[in-house]
Amino acid sequence: MISKFVGVFTTDRNLVIQIWDATLTRLTGIPSDNASGRPLLHVIPDLEIRGLTRYFHHVLEVGVVEVLAPAFHRYLIPCAPQTPSPRFDKMRQRVIIAPLQEDSRIAGLIVTIEDVTQRLDHEQDIAGELNRQSPEIPELMGALDDRNWRVRLDAVREMSKLAAPDAIAALLRSVRDNHRNFGLLNSALNVLRLTDVDTHSTLIEFLKGPDQDLRIQAALSLGEQRDVRAIPALLEATRDQNVNVVYHSIEALGKLRAVEAVDRLMEFAESKDFFLAFPAIEALGEIGHTGVSFRIIPFLQDEMLREPAARALSRIGDEFAVEALIGILNDRNAPAELIARSLADLHDRYEAKYQEGSYIVGLYRSTIKPTGVQNLIDALSTAEPENLRPLVWLLGRMDSPAATRALTWRLGSEELRSEILDALVRHGSTVTELLVEQLKADDPDTRGAAVTALGRIRDKRAIPELTRLLGTDPDLTIPIIAALTFIRDPAAMDPLFSLLGTTDAAVRRAAVSALNALGVPEMVNRVIPLLKDPNPGVREAAVCIAGYFGYPECIETVFSLCSDSEANVRRAAIEQIAYLEDKRAATVLADALSGDVPVVRAAAAAAMSHLEPSSVSTRLIAALADEDPWVRYFTARSLAKHRIVESASELYQLAQFDKFQQVRISAFEALCRIDKALSASVATSFRASGDPDLQKAASSALISGNGAS
Amino acid sequence: MRFHSEILGLPKGTETLLSDLVHSRTGIYFDASKIDLLMDKLSPLVVRRGFNSFLDYYYLLKYDDTAPVEWGNVMNALSVGETYFWRESDQIRVLTQSIVPRWLAAHPGQTLRIWSAACASGEEPLSIALALHEAGWFDRASIEIHASDGSSTAIDKAKAGVYRERSFRSLSPQRRARYFLPEGPKTWRVLPELHSKVHFSVANLMSEAEIAPLAVADVIFCRNVFIYFSEASIARTVRLFSRYMPAEGYLFVGTAESLLRLTSDFVLKDIDNAFIYEKESHVH
Numbered sequence: 005m006i007s008k009f010v011g012v013f014t015t016d017r018n019l020v021i022q023i024w025d026a027t028l029t030r031l032t033g034i035p036s037d038n039a040s041g042r043p044l045l046h047v048i049p050d051l052e053i054r055g056l057t058r059y060f061h062h063v064l065e066v067g068v069v070e071v072l073a074p075a076f077h078r079y080l081i082p083c084a085p086q087t088p089s090p091r092f093d094k095m096r097q098r099v100i101i102a103p104l105q106e107d108s109r110i111a112g113l114i115v116t117i118e119d120v121t122q123r124l125d126h127e128q129d130i131a132g133e134l135n136r137q138s139p140e141i142p143e144l145m146g147a148l149d150d151r152n153w154r155v156r157l158d159a160v161r162e163m164s165k166l167a168a169p170d171a172i173a174a175l176l177r178s179v180r181d182n183h184r185n186f187g188l189l190n191s192a193l194n195v196l197r198l199t200d201v202d203t204h205s206t207l208i209e210f211l212k213g214p215d216q217d218l219r220i221q222a223a224l225s226l227g228e229q230r231d232v233r234a235i236p237a238l239l240e241a242t243r244d245q246n247v248n249v250v251y252h253s254i255e256a257l258g259k260l261r262a263v264e265a266v267d268r269l270m271e272f273a274e275s276k277d278f279f280l281a282f283p284a285i286e287a288l289g290e291i292g293h294t295g296v297s298f299r300i301i302p303f304l305q306d307e308m309l310r311e312p313a314a315r316a317l318s319r320i321g322d323e324f325a326v327e328a329l330i331g332i333l334n335d336r337n338a339p340a341e342l343i344a345r346s347l348a349d350l351h352d353r354y355e356a357k358y359q360e361g362s363y364i365v366g367l368y369r370s371t372i373k374p375t376g377v378q379n380l381i382d383a384l385s386t387a388e389p390e391n392l393r394p395l396v397w398l399l400g401r402m403d404s405p406a407a408t409r410a411l412t413w414r415l416g417s418e419e420l421r422s423e424i425l426d427a428l429v430r431h432g433s434t435v436t437e438l439l440v441e442q443l444k445a446d447d448p449d450t451r452g453a454a455v456t457a458l459g460r461i462r463d464k465r466a467i468p469e470l471t472r473l474l475g476t477d478p479d480l481t482i483p484i485i486a487a488l489t490f491i492r493d494p495a496a497m498d499p500l501f502s503l504l505g506t507t508d509a510a511v512r513r514a515a516v517s518a519l520n521a522l523g524v525p526e527m528v529n530r531v532i533p534l535l536k537d538p539n540p541g542v543r544e545a546a547v548c549i550a551g552y553f554g555y556p557e558c559i560e561t562v563f564s565l566c567s568d569s570e571a572n573v574r575r576a577a578i579e580q581i582a583y584l585e586d587k588r589a590a591t592v593l594a595d596a597l598s599g600d601v602p603v604v605r606a607a608a609a610a611a612m613s614h615l616e617p618s619s620v621s622t623r624l625i626a627a628l629a630d631e632d633p634w635v636r637y638f639t640a641r642s643l644a645k646h647r648i649v650e651s652a653s654e655l656y657q658l659a660q661f662d663k664f665q666q667v668r669i670s671a672f673e674a675l676c677r678i679d680k681a682l683s684a685s686v687a688t689s690f691r692a693s694g695d696p697d698l699q700k701a702a703s704s705a706l707i708s709g710n711g712a713s
Numbered sequence: 714m715r716f717h718s719e720i721l722g723l724p725k726g727t728e729t730l731l732s733d734l735v736h737s738r739t740g741i742y743f744d745a746s747k748i749d750l751l752m753d754k755l756s757p758l759v760v761r762r763g764f765n766s767f768l769d770y771y772y773l774l775k776y777d778d779t780a781p782v783e784w785g786n787v788m789n790a791l792s793v794g795e796t797y798f799w800r801e802s803d804q805i806r807v808l809t810q811s812i813v814p815r816w817l818a819a820h821p822g823q824t825l826r827i828w829s830a831a832c833a834s835g836e837e838p839l840s841i842a843l844a845l846h847e848a849g850w851f852d853r854a855s856i857e858i859h860a861s862d863g864s865s866t867a868i869d870k871a872k873a874g875v876y877r878e879r880s881f882r883s884l885s886p887q888r889r890a891r892y893f894l895p896e897g898p899k900t901w902r903v904l905p906e907l908h909s910k911v912h913f914s915v916a917n918l919m920s921e922a923e924i925a926p927l928a929v930a931d932v933i934f935c936r937n938v939f940i941y942f943s944e945a946s947i948a949r950t951v952r953l954f955s956r957y958m959p960a961e962g963y964l965f966v967g968t969a970e971s972l973l974r975l976t977s978d979f980v981l982k983d984i985d986n987a988f989i990y991e992k993e994s995h996v997h
Binding site for chain 1: 717719720721722746756757758760761763769772773775776777795878879973974976977
């Protein structure tokens with residue numbers, strides 16, 4: 005096949021030309037020797053003047069593909085057309101400038117130059133013909149020599165499909181000679197495919213050709229190209245006299261998942277050829293044909309082939325493979341990392357494919373011996389990071405105190421923590437003592453993970469140690485409270501009450517939640533005096549507990565605390581009275597909404613959503629004009645809940661013009677529930693705003709069907 | 714599983730909005746597997762601001778007049794304080810034995826600027842100062858060490874210069890005795906002579922305005938922070954470094970971190986068995 009139309013050159017990052025193929029030499033008249041190794045600007049001196057350099061830099065910097073269209077840029081390299089043209093004195097060129105990737109960095113550029121002069125001539129001929137006949141197109145189309153113009157158009161198309169063997173050969177040789185990353189070749193081939201170049205046929209020709217280096221590179225490349233049309237040729241290439249060609253053909257067949265190659269690959273595996281059996285077994289695993297699993301199991305006994313066999317079995321093995329893998333693991337000095345990874349992968353495959361992961365776990369537990377467990381534990385301290393997770397996964401499924409202890413010691417590892425926590429929690433209270441030990445660990449992350457695990461296990465025996473730790477490490481306080489909430493035992497009540505006086509609002513709220521979860525009846529007697537505690541934090545917390553349980557003995561005090569000297573106490577009381585079903589609530593909330601500090605006004609506005617709409621509507625509408633944005637924000641929400649129609653015009657004004665976006669969104673969402681026409685108008689302006697939050701609000705309203713359609 | 718947000722009564726929702734916002738402002742990326750961790754870290758902040766939902770807090774961070782202050786709290790909550798003296802000391806050795814002499818020979822009489830860009834509580838820049846001191850460089854050349862972190866809490870700790878036992882896990886007892894004074898049970902204070910060699914400040918790596926004055930350094934240490942960043946954030950940060958660093962600048966990243974796929978402004982070099990990125994000479 006002869007390349008007539010597509011020439012290729014490559015550059016490094018500094019735009020120094022590396023490859024200049026023979027087609028390009030023929031197209032432009034510039035010999036390779038005059039181009040290779042020289043800066044692009046020396047070879048095409050007017051590049052800068054014509055403003056084309058920036059396209060090359062842009063591709064290098066951003067990694068995009070730039071196309072210089074012949075209609076606009078006309079040509080990259082000025083030269084005469086290959087065949088004389090009635091229209092063009094210079095060759096018209098379609099130019100593609102693409103990045104060459106190497107290890108995911110841009111290593112240079114590949115530029116394809118296609119001579120499109122003839123094609124443009126043909127197209128313009130056809131266009132002229134059609135134009136001449138266009139006034140009567142319906143009739144004349146039939147009269148036109150239909151067959152003739154189609155043939156011509158096909159010819160035009162074919163021109164661009166011709167292979168570029170010169171360029172591909174040059175690229176293959178460059179990979180070989182310069183020891184370049186293979187990814188570079190693939191990125192180059194991908195670019196050539198963009199130009200409709202038939203890289204496949206060319207690579208097959210090279211695979212069958214006389215140059216053994218090109219055969220190797222072609223086999224490699226065909227594997228990467230993922231084109232199953234290459235399978236027959238690659239199978240044939242496994243009989244090549246050059247062992248490297250065979251090696252890469254085997255690998256390529258694996259990548260192409262060539263089921264038809266299984267028997268041939270088994271021949272290589274069973275030959276135990278030092279060089280070829282390894283890739284053959286790997287390829288069998290990649291192909292995924294489960295039928296050969298039983299033939300691969302024996303290779304586990306062969307130290308040289310154990311690794312590819314274990315990996316292949318993780319992809320195609322069954323229960324017999326599990327037993328064989330565990331058999332290896334039970335030996336002294338077993339390759340625990342390798343086996344653990346295979347077993348974990350095999351389990352995941354069974355779970356994903358058949359939802360039978362537990363079957364594999366059962367097999368594994370019933371066949372592993374203490375030596376196998378110890379091998380896994382020993383591997384934990386020496387394993388490569390990527391192998392730790394499978395080891396943890398296997399150990400976590402063991403009924404072995406030694407395994408559990410080993411996992412507990414690893415709790416500090418951020419990467420493994422979630423896996424270890426799940427494993428320990430599965431063991432339940434049998435690991436409580438081990439975890440309590442870890443509460444004294446030097447590493448704060450380990451202590452935190454132990455607290456979390458103890459909470460999830462819910463063993464009351466952990467309470468004394470957990471409560472002892474309260475207050476010793478601020479970062480652990482909330483996790484400990486959370487753990488105590490999970491364990492839910494009255495023994496935690498005193499320590500939790502002691503936290504109500506803390507200055508940290510988050511700790512206070514966590515302690516209140518934990519106490520509310522305990523729900524011990526005698527708590528009311530502890531709460532009553534706390535409502536009058538000199539510490540405002542304690543009063544605030546006590547109000548929250550009293551309100552949560554609705555203690556009748558506390559109602560009067562809670563109402564009185566709506567006038568407390570501390571804003572946070574007033575806010576807490578305001579939040580609680582809305583739930584007490586007391587007629588005074590509306591008046592108290594209205595007073596707070598109109599006269600208190602912003603934080604209390606906002607709380608009152610939010611609390612009004614729990615009262616009868618008729619008792620709060622007027623006050624809420626008035627509060628839309630509050631000076632504080634958060635008061636307006638929560639007011640709009642309460643109005644939304646009550647669907648107070650009379651607030652529509654005020655909400656519309658806020659949605660359109662408020663200074664704060666959160667208020668606009670809140671008002672819009674309320675409007676969606678109240679007035680569809682007005683909300684639709686707001687939605688239009690939200691969509692046009694360019695603000696992602698406003699646009700999202702408009703879209704959400706549309707999706708939920710709340711007006712704004 | 715979320716412990717904090719559950720116990721604090723904060724309903725689920727707004728995860729993506731918040732994680733995207735945190736990512737864009739801090740560079741720290743929480744993928745789906747770590748979203749619970751993010752929400753747990755933010756939960757106490759939500760409650761401390763008196764809110765009952767993450768959405769309200771999101772709006773606060775985005776639109777409220779007090780957002781700048783609140784972002785400081787977020788940075789403090791998200792900062793990873795886990796570090797220690799003499800961490801990955803091969804790179805510090807290469808700094809004192811190869812890069813400093815090379816740089817000073819090429820720039821006689823000039824001041825060498827070193828910036829520790831994510832210094833947490835100060836262990837890294839103090840390790841650098843300690844190594845330069847032991848190599849005698851402070852007596853022979855003008856060297857400035859700047860150190861910053863996005864967390865004001867971390868910088869407050871660095872400025873205080875008091876460290877607990879875990880910070881010394883890789884430092885020999887002899888060095889600890891030489892450069893630190895016992896302060897209390899299991900705590901030590903760095904000697905003022907060493908401490909004064911480092912200028913600490915708060916700077917968010919996502920803020921060009923904040924890091925521009927620092928990134929003019931000839932040597933930047935930015936180690937063990939990119940592991941928490943998205944690729945986009947890493948690329949952006951490295952681009953900023955490159956923009957402000959002088960030619961022939963050196964960038965140190967953690968041994969588990971690679972910039973190869975993300976930048977062409979720096980080339981990876983093996984200098985005396987340590988991997989260090991050097992600014993490409995053509996990058997301006």
